[in-house]
Amino acid sequence: MIENIIKIWNQYYFVFLSGLWGTIWLAFITVFFGTILGTVVALMRLSKSKVVGAITTAYVEVLRGTPILLQLYFFWLLLPKALPFDVSDTACIIMALIINSSSYVAEVIRAGIQAVDRGQTEAAKSLGMSDAHMMRHIILPQAVKNILPALGNEFVVMVKETSLASVFFVGELMTAYKTVQSTTFLAIPSLTIVGVIYFIVTFILSKGIKLMERRMKASD
Amino acid sequence: MTKQISDKALIRVEGLCKNFGELNVLKNINQQIRLGEVVSIIGPSGSGKSTFLRCLNLLEKPDAGRIFFDNVEITDKKINIDQHRQKMGMVFQHFNVFPNLTVMQNITITPILERKTLKAEAEQKASELLERVGLLDKRDEYPRKLSGGQKQRLAIVRALAMDPEVILFDEPTSALDPEMVKDVLDVIKGLAESGMTIVIVTHEMGFAREVSDRVLFMDDGDIQEEGTPDQIFGNPQNPRTKEFLSKVL
Numbered sequence: 001m002i003e004n005i006i007k008i009w010n011q012y013y014f015v016f017l018s019g020l021w022g023t024i025w026l027a028f029i030t031v032f033f034g035t036i037l038g039t040v041v042a043l044m045r046l047s048k049s050k051v052v053g054a055i056t057t058a059y060v061e062v063l064r065g066t067p068i069l070l071q072l073y074f075f076w077l078l079l080p081k082a083l084p085f086d087v088s089d090t091a092c093i094i095m096a097l098i099i100n101s102s103s104y105v106a107e108v109i110r111a112g113i114q115a116v117d118r119g120q121t122e123a124a125k126s127l128g129m130s131d132a133h134m135m136r137h138i139i140l141p142q143a144v145k146n147i148l149p150a151l152g153n154e155f156v157v158m159v160k161e162t163s164l165a166s167v168f169f170v171g172e173l174m175t176a177y178k179t180v181q182s183t184t185f186l187a188i189p190s191l192t193i194v195g196v197i198y199f200i201v202t203f204i205l206s207k208g209i210k211l212m213e214r215r216m217k218a219s220d
Numbered sequence: 221m222t223k224q225i226s227d228k229a230l231i232r233v234e235g236l237c238k239n240f241g242e243l244n245v246l247k248n249i250n251q252q253i254r255l256g257e258v259v260s261i262i263g264p265s266g267s268g269k270s271t272f273l274r275c276l277n278l279l280e281k282p283d284a285g286r287i288f289f290d291n292v293e294i295t296d297k298k299i300n301i302d303q304h305r306q307k308m309g310m311v312f313q314h315f316n317v318f319p320n321l322t323v324m325q326n327i328t329i330t331p332i333l334e335r336k337t338l339k340a341e342a343e344q345k346a347s348e349l350l351e352r353v354g355l356l357d358k359r360d361e362y363p364r365k366l367s368g369g370q371k372q373r374l375a376i377v378r379a380l381a382m383d384p385e386v387i388l389f390d391e392p393t394s395a396l397d398p399e400m401v402k403d404v405l406d407v408i409k410g411l412a413e414s415g416m417t418i419v420i421v422t423h424e425m426g427f428a429r430e431v432s433d434r435v436l437f438m439d440d441g442d443i444q445e446e447g448t449p450d451q452i453f454g455n456p457q458n459p460r461t462k463e464f465l466s467k468v469l
Contacts, residue, residue: 122279123316123375127330127382128306137329141320 004189012180012190019176020197026165026172027158030097031105034158035151037098038105043135045110056106063103069164072096076168090170097162104154112146113139145216152209156202163198173197225433226255229288230386230417231276236285238271245271247441249285253386258418260428260449263438264464269421272438273388276419277308290385306334309379309387313394315371317363323350323374324359327381335382342381349377353407369400373407380411387411389420425468429453437461 009016045056063071075096079087116139124134166174173194180190231253238246245268253259261269274280276287278294278301286295294304318326327349328342350356353373363371372392379387389408393401405427412418412431422428428435428449435452437445437460445458453469456462 117316119312119314119316120318123310123312123318123378124330125302126277126279126305126308126310126312126388127378128302128304128334129330130302130334133333137333138318138320 001189004186005192008180008184008186008189009193012184015176015180016173016193016197019171019173019179019194020201022170022172022175023159023162023198024201026094026097026162026170027155029094030101030158030162031151031155033098034101034105034154035109037102039109041102041106042109042113045106046113060103060106063100064107068097068100068161069167071100072164072168075099089168090165093165093168093170097158097165100161101154101158104157105151108150108154109143109147112143112150115146116142148216149209149213152205152212156205156209159202159205160198224415225257228255229253230255230257230290231419232288233276234286234288236272236275236287237283238268238275238280239283245441246275246282249443251436251443253417253419255385256415256417258412258431258433259420259436260432260434261419261421261436261438262423262425262428262452262464263436263444267438268441269438270390273390273419273421276388277305277310279310302334306330306382307385309382309384311372311375311379311387311389311392313391315363315368315375315395317366317371317374317378319363322360322362323355323366326363326374327378330378331381346377346381349380352410353377354403367400368396369403372396372400372404376404376407376411386417386419389418389422391421391423393422393424423468425453425465437464439464 041056041059044052045060047053072093076089076092079092079095120138120142121134124138129138162172163174165172166178169175169178177190177194181187184190229252233249233251236246236249236251237244249272261273263269271280275282276289278287282295286293288294289304289308292299292304294301318329321329324343324346327346328337328339331337331342331345332339347356347359350359353376355370355373355377358366358370358374363374366374376387376392392408393404396404401424405424408418408420409427409431418431420428420432430449432449434446435449436443437452437456437458439460445452445456445461452461453465456465
């Protein structure tokens with residue numbers, strides 16, 4: 001067993017490493033654009049308009065209330081038909097991941113904004129600050145402290161969730177496992193290698209986030 | 221002390237009602253604040269004092285009644301309330317200074333953003349105001365380095381930087397350590413003497429008696445008695461006023 005793992009690693013490590021690169025890249029793109037979209041959704045959800053609030057609440061609830069694998073299939077099938085130009089499988093999957101992530105990020109950001117002391121809003125309003133200026137200069141800078149650690153966790157979650165992209169053979173770590181497994185027929189050793197890599201990455205990331213959290217608390 | 225109080229009503233309140241759920245916090249209040257007047261609002265907790273004050277700049281939305289500021293009805297839904305709030309400063313019990321901004325930025329951010337004041341000009345003015353309250357050496361600090369009394373003086377300066385026509389004080393010394401109360405009261409007193417229109421909710425009876433032109437005693441969501449400080453503190457007529465004062469004086 002150990003022999004097989006070493007053998008496979010020595011022979012196919014570049015496949016695993018390029019898979020790891022694919023995973024990190026996918027997770028990063030997803031969380032980056034998911035954050036931008038999620039911020040918009042969160043602000044809409046906090047808006048005074050009941051209609052806008054209801055639409056965004058539905059958006060968040062549906063995306064959080066259905067399996068991510070289902071969403072990947074849905075966008076993978078829908079987007080090529082709905083869009084007038086050609087979209088690759090990878091593009092469909094990335095879009096689906098971004099939209100899924102945006103719903104979780106939106107909740108993180110909404111909670112972060114609402115955790116800012118109400119007195120801050122009252123002070124800004126009493127000075128006659130516009131809503132947009134207040135959000136941008138007073139509330140969001142303070143909310144970031146609440147939001148950043150949670151966004152880091154979302155990144156860790158995404159590192160794992162992107163493994164679902166292997167169903168559609170989008171290049172990432174789990175797809176690397178499939179590639180190696182299908183040429184060597186040694187499933188358990190290659191799966192073990194992939195598992196170890198996932199664990200090392202998420203473990204390092206989680207520790208990094210804890211450290212960041214402690215630093216931010218210290219600066220309060 | 222010779223002070224000019226104009227006949228002009230700066231704030232006029234007509235039939236103001238406010239409910240929190242089933243609770244009638246304000247029951248049909250009619251009142252006016254004249255230009256240059258210093259008005260103290262006293263009364264037991266839960267009497268609606270703070271709610272009344274917070275209705276004046278619509279931080280609380282009245283359920284009924286109208287409020288006029290400078291003869292403009294600010295309870296009218298069509299007006300841009302932000303513009304009117306710029307002329308009504310407010311100072312809070314818990315300071316509510318902006319922790320993500322330096323002392324200087326706390327003061328200059330609103331004039332720069334909302335009045336398009338030039339940065340240099342806003343900072344010049346902020347420096348003068350900071351000097352007046354003895355905080356000039358803190359201009360580049362963040363609020364977490366300030367004591368409660370210093371934070372409250374910063375909050376006052378922040379309100380003053382917008383050149384307000386009135387400042388509303390909501391229990392400005394209630395959250396302060398005793399030794400800091402005087403610094404803050406001195407600043408407010410200075411403002412009162414300079415002719416600023418002030419409405420202040422306070423538990424500092426000595427202060428209210430000393431600086432006010434008029435004292436309102438609130439209880440049970442209504443103004444039960446009003447008069448000069450000498451009338452209210454020296455010779456109260458309403459039994460509730462008498463009872464309240466006997467407990468706090």
